[in-house]
Amino acid sequence: MRRMGATYLMSYPGPRWQIRGGENFLSQSRAATSPRRAMHEWLSLCDAITRAGGHILVMPPADGEGGAPLTGMVYTANAGQLFHQAAGWTYLVSKMAVPHRQAERAHVRAFVERAGLEVREAEHTWEGQADLQHVVGNRYIATWGVRSVRESVDDIRPLLPPSANLLELQLRDPFFHGDVCLNSIVNKAGTTVLLAHGDAFVSGGVVAIRNFLGDRTEVLPVDRDDAVGYACNALCVNGTVFLPSGLSTQLRSHLMRRGFMYEEIDLPELLGKGGGGPRCLVNELRGLVVNPGAPDYSKLRDGLHALAETY
Numbered sequence: 109m110r111r112m113g114a115t116y117l118m119s120y121p122g123p124r125w126q127i128r129g130g131e132n133f134l135s136q137s138r139a140a141t142s143p144r145r146a147m148h149e150w151l152s153l154c155d156a157i158t159r160a161g162g163h164i165l166v167m168p169p170a171d172g173e174g175g176a177p178l179t180g181m182v183y184t185a186n187a188g189q190l191f192h193q194a195a196g197w198t199y200l201v202s203k204m205a206v207p208h209r210q211a212e213r214a215h216v217r218a219f220v221e222r223a224g225l226e227v228r229e230a231e232h233t234w235e236g237q238a239d240l241q242h243v244v245g246n247r248y249i250a251t252w253g254v255r256s257v258r259e260s261v262d263d264i265r266p267l268l269p270p271s272a273n274l275l276e277l278q279l280r281d282p283f284f285h286g287d288v289c290l291n292s293i294v295n296k297a298g299t300t301v302l303l304a305h306g307d308a309f310v311s312g313g314v315v316a317i318r319n320f321l322g323d324r325t326e327v328l329p330v331d332r333d334d335a336v337g338y339a340c341n342a343l344c345v346n347g348t349v350f351l352p353s354g355l356s357t358q359l360r361s362h363l364m365r366r367g368f369m370y371e372e373i374d375l376p377e378l379l380g381k382g383g384g385g386p387r388c389l390v391n392e393l394r395g396l397v398v399n400p401g402a403p404d405y406s407k408l409r410d411g412l413h414a415l416a417e418t419y
Contacts, residue, residue, distance in 0.1 A: 113161040113346055115398055116390040118154065118405070119181045120412065121146040122171030123419045126179055127381050144419035145377040150182065151413060153350070153386055154405050156373060160345035163398060164405035165223075166412070170215040180209040182378065184391040185287060186236040187216045190225075191267040192395055198226045198267055202236035205255040223402065228267075234260030237391050238285035243292045244300040244325045246271045249317070251286030253278040253310065275320045282336070283308035287387055290317075291340040292325075295367040296347035300325040303342075305335035326366075334359050341385025344368070350386045352379070 125143040154164055167187075170178040180186070186209070188201040199220045201213045213229060220227050239256040241249040248268060250261045261276055268274060283289045289308035294300050304327050306313030318327050330339050334355050343350045349363055349370040363370050373386060398404070405412075 113163055115163045115165065115393045115396055116157065117165050117167055117184050117187060117393055118150075118390055119167040119169050119184050119187075120150050121179070121182045121378065122169040122177050124171055124177040124179070125169075125182070126177075141381060142377055144416060146182075147412075147416040147419055149375040149378045150389070151409075151416060153373060153375065153389060154409070156350060156371065157343075157345050157390075158406060160348045160350075162345040165393070165398070166403045166405050166408050167216070167219045170212070176208070178209070178212050178215065180204075180206075181212050181215065183382075183384070183388045185238040185285075185388045187212070187391045188220075188230070188236045189240055189264070189267075189391075190393050190396060192269070193267065196226065197396065198228060200263065200267060201227060201229045203230040203233050203260075204235060205233050223399070230260060230263045232259040232263055233257045234263060235285060238287045238388065240264060241286055241290050241292055242394065243302055243321060247273050247275070247321055247324060249275045249277060249286065249290060249320075251277050251279050251290070254281055254284040256285075273320070275317070277312060277316070278310040279308055280310050285388075288338060288341050288384075289330075289335060291342060291344070291387070293342075293344035293349060293368065294347065297367055299367065301366055301368075302327045303330050303340050304328070305330045305332065305340060307332060308335065328362060328366075330359065331356070338379075338383075338385035341387045343386040343390060352385045 121143055123143050125146050126141045169181045186202055188199055191198045201217050204210050217227050234256045239251045250264055252258050252260055289305040291303040302325055304314055304317055314329055337355050338352045339355050349368050350373045351370050353372045353374050
C-alpha cells in the first residue's frame, strides 16, 4: 500500500542523550541536557508532522551497552539518502566528519537492511541528505566544503536518476550543511519555492542557483539573520512549514503570500542547545512504499510516550 503524504525516518533521543559535539555555530556543547525533555520535544515534533499528514518510520537509537551513546543519531538528516533507480531502491549511508558520530553508520545500515532495501556506504566524507537537495523535477543541488568533501559528489552522482541535473556548490563557515542555507518547500497547490541564503556559498550564490533552475521554481532569498536562525532548516510537510521561533515577520509574510501555512515549533532541548531546525531531525524517504509491518510512529506512539516517562 502506498501511503499519501511524505514519509520520514526519525530516531528518538535515548535515556543518556546529551550534546557531545558542539560543532554548530549555535551549539552549547557544555550545556546540561535533559534526555526526558528532549524526548518529549521529539514526540511533539512527531505529533505535529502526523497532524500535517506526514508519516514516520522510527529507528531506535543506539544508546550503547557500555561506552558512550550515539547521541547524534537523532539528527537523521545526516543518516544518508534514499535513491530510486530502475532496479529498485538504494539507500546510501553517510560517512560522518565528526569522530563521535562515525559509529552511527553501522546502526543505520542494519536498520535499513532490515527494511529490505539495498544499502551502500559512502566512500568519502558525506553527511547525508543535509548536503543533497532535491529542488524540483530533475534538478538537484549537492553541497560540500565544510563537513562533506568534494569527492562525496562522486559517490552521489551514479545513484541519481539518469535524467538528473546536478549543481555543485561549495559552502563556507558557518554554514556547515546545505540544509542550513537551502530549503525546497512545496505548498498544497504543488508549487515549489526554494529558500536560499546566497552568502553561504564560496561563489555563485543565488544567481547561479537561478540560472540552474531557470523558470522551474522561484528562488526566495533569505537574509543572514533568518539564515543563522535556521530558516532553511525549517521543515515543510504537505504545505505546512514548521519554523524555528524568532524568524522575521518579512519571511513569514513571504510564506503566507505564496500559499504556505506555518507553525512555530520550539525544541529548546534538542535544537536550542544542539543548534538547528526541525528539518535536521528528519530524513525524507521520498516516494517509498511503506510496508504495513514497518515501525510506524502512529503504532508506536503510546509506547514511546510511556518510554519517555522512564527517562
